[in-house]
Amino acid sequence: MISIRIQxxxxxxxxVTALHHLDLTINPGELFFLLGPSGCGKTTLLRSLAGFYLPxxxxxxxxxxxxxxxxPHRRNTGMMFQSYALWPHMxxxxxxxxxxxxxxxxxxxxxxxxAEALESVRMAQYADRRPNQLSGGQQQRVALARALVIRPRxxxxxEPLSNLDAKLRxxxxxxxxxxxxxxxxTTVYVTHDQKEALSISDRxxxxxxxxxxxxxxxxxxxxxxxxxxxxxxxxxxxxxxGKVTGISDGMATVETAIGSFDGVLGNPARPPxxxxxxxxxxxxxxxxxxxxxxxxxxxVHGRIGDFVYLGEVAQYDLIVRDTPLxxxxxxPRFVDGAGRGEIFAAVDPTDVVVLVD
Numbered sequence: 001m002i003s004i005r006i007q008x009x010x011x012x013x014x015x016v017t018a019l020h021h022l023d024l025t026i027n028p029g030e031l032f033f034l035l036g037p038s039g040c041g042k043t044t045l046l047r048s049l050a051g052f053y054l055p056x057x058x059x060x061x062x063x064x065x066x067x068x069x070x071x072p073h074r075r076n077t078g079m080m081f082q083s084y085a086l087w088p089h090m091x092x093x094x095x096x097x098x099x100x101x102x103x104x105x106x107x108x109x110x111x112x113x114x115a116e117a118l119e120s121v122r123m124a125q126y127a128d129r130r131p132n133q134l135s136g137g138q139q140q141r142v143a144l145a146r147a148l149v150i151r152p153r154x155x156x157x158x159e160p161l162s163n164l165d166a167k168l169r170x171x172x173x174x175x176x177x178x179x180x181x182x183x184x185x186t187t188v189y190v191t192h193d194q195k196e197a198l199s200i201s202d203r204x205x206x207x208x209x210x211x212x213x214x215x216x217x218x219x220x221x222x223x224x225x226x227x228x229x230x231x232x233x234x235x236x237x238x239x240x241x242g243k244v245t246g247i248s249d250g251m252a253t254v255e256t257a258i259g260s261f262d263g264v265l266g267n268p269a270r271p272p273x274x275x276x277x278x279x280x281x282x283x284x285x286x287x288x289x290x291x292x293x294x295x296x297x298x299x300v301h302g303r304i305g306d307f308v309y310l311g312e313v314a315q316y317d318l319i320v321r322d323t324p325l326x327x328x329x330x331x332p333r334f335v336d337g338a339g340r341g342e343i344f345a346a347v348d349p350t351d352v353v354v355l356v357d
Contacts (some may be wrong), residue, residue, distance in 0.1 A: 055278030
């Protein structure tokens, strides 16, 4: 296992700066995700790690070796792309063996390593088939075996599941995590799929316009976004504008158009001043609905407008003083006629995140 260290990395394409002095450390054996909207720089960063792009400034380290200007084939990375890039005229085994043949590995060792790689992704019985005889999920497994067979120092994945249907994506998410952990691979995974990242990553970085906005575990990024962009990109949230009326011990009291709220600071390193304009972020599942008011702070009252009933959960539009809030309720009680009339919604202060605009 190796660590990956990125120091002050800058990459430009003409007048466009795709990466701005990035600093990032990925731990040995970590499954690390890069997320962000299209054009944020995540694929540029991945291709810089692979050696396909040379940065104008900064350094890349694999363990104790600087690889910033090392040719791609000398970095010994395994790469998986959106397109599986399998040779149609070759069998599964021949596709997996291709990288080893290019490296002049002895034939007996190639046969053994190909068999082991196909076994690890549960494709050994398909060794003699051609890619057009396989399903999309099976082709994905072959591409993964081909990346693993060279015994890479790290694995780089560029939206590898984007061409699969929803059921196969769920299956392959856990398969990729299993293989990465089994082989103890340091893995960097680019995706725009939030659920993919939340479900299998160890840590993640959220990028925007070539800058890293936040790095943390899935829970940290989801529960404690440091800015509106992160809160908006990861999951759903209600944004409530307000003004700070008090600050104490990493908490703030905020007056809004729908009531007063206590909440935690999204970025304690940049606390807002009293009187500052801020935005509250509240996840829809954090609201608790009832017929009675239990507290003055962190409680609003309104009426249910449109709703979607999904069995185990209902999604409501809660109208509070003409402001719609999105509220999720598990084991729904306030649907159909039961939802008529005044409803109170309360939220714990630890689930209210105060964001500086």
